[in-house]
Amino acid sequence: MKKTDIQCPECAAGYRRIELVSKRGQAGVYRCQVCNQVLEMFDGSTEVAYRLTVVPERMFE
Numbered sequence: 001m002k003k004t005d006i007q008c009p010e011c012a013a014g015y016r017r018i019e020l021v022s023k024r025g026q027a028g029v030y031r032c033q034v035c036n037q038v039l040e041m042f043d044g045s046t047e048v049a050y051r052l053t054v055v056p057e058r059m060f061e
């Protein structure tokens with residue numbers, strides 16, 4: 001299991017990305033939950049899960 005922290009280049013939301021290399025996932029894309037920017041495209045060879053960890057401040061303005 002690989003864990004990485006990534007940040008949306010568009011709105012600066014923070015995500016924890018967890019990749020399960022021993023499992024096959026679904027091909028597709030993951031979009032930022034805040035601004036809908038595409039953060040990653042998956043080929044389905046591994047299972048990748050994202051969790052929103054940092055909500056950008058401008059959401060509360």
Ligand SMILES: [Zn+2]
Nearest residue numbers: 008011032035
């Ligand atoms: Zn975003």
